[in-house]
Amino acid sequence: MRIKNHTHWRTDDIRRAILPAIRRRLVEVPTLARPETYRRLEVTIVYGNKGPTGVGGFAYYHRPDMTLTVGKAGPIDAVDLASVAGHEADHNRGLKHGDMPNGGMHQRLESWSRHAVGMTIRRAGPPQQDRATRAADRRDRRRRTAELKVVEWTRKTRLARTKLTKWQRALRRLEGGTR
Numbered sequence: 001m002r003i004k005n006h007t008h009w010r011t012d013d014i015r016r017a018i019l020p021a022i023r024r025r026l027v028e029v030p031t032l033a034r035p036e037t038y039r040r041l042e043v044t045i046v047y048g049n050k051g052p053t054g055v056g057g058f059a060y061y062h063r064p065d066m067t068l069t070v071g072k073a074g075p076i077d078a079v080d081l082a083s084v085a086g087h088e089a090d091h092n093r094g095l096k097h098g099d100m101p102n103g104g105m106h107q108r109l110e111s112w113s114r115h116a117v118g119m120t121i122r123r124a125g126p127p128q129q130d131r132a133t134r135a136a137d138r139r140d141r142r143r144r145t146a147e148l149k150v151v152e153w154t155r156k157t158r159l160a161r162t163k164l165t166k167w168q169r170a171l172r173r174l175e176g177g178t179r
Contacts (some may be wrong), residue, residue, distance in 0.1 A: 005045045007070060013121045014045055017078040018068070018085035020115045025089035040064040041092065043085070047072050055080040059088035066092060070121075078119035086113060 001022065005011040022041065041064045048069020050056045055076060059066035066088040070076050090100050129137070 001041045003043045010122045010124045017081045017116045021082040021086040022089045025086045055084050057084045057088045059091035062094045076121040078116040079113050082113035082116040
């Protein structure tokens with residue numbers, strides 16, 4: 001299963017919430033879907049229009065992809081996210097709303113979403129970089145700083161020479177009595 005996360009919510013938290021629900025619906029329940037559906041499944045996470053904290057989704061029958069929508073403001077309810085993921089997995093299996101338990105209206109604590117009780121979906125921090133990239137960035141910053149300091153001190157050196165020449169002239173005038 002692959003997750004494409006286009007939001008600021010942490011992908012690992014989303015995976016922990018939805019993976020067991022999808023696995024239970026596609027693998028453990030006798031299914032109309034082909035066994036490889038789970039392995040090829042692509043889950044896309046995007047912002048939706050269910051309000052600042054709402055969760056929604058859509059999936060096509062017999063296709064190994066689904067889209068889950070989440071709110072921007074949060075917090076995201078992990079149980080709702082798992083419930084919606086299980087519901088959309090039923091569509092991936094080929095089930096229509098009339099074929100699903102409760103007419104497709106998922107219950108908040110179905111057996112496939114109970115694992116998510118107490119889970120939190122956190123905001124993602126800045127993207128992590130590998131050691132080589134961080135070292136290269138540090139070198140680039142140090143080089144830029146050094147270049148700026150060379151320009152600054154070159155200007156200051158010229159200014160100091162000009163001032164030195166001015167004061168040497170003034171001293172010669174005062175010592176020699178010339179203007």
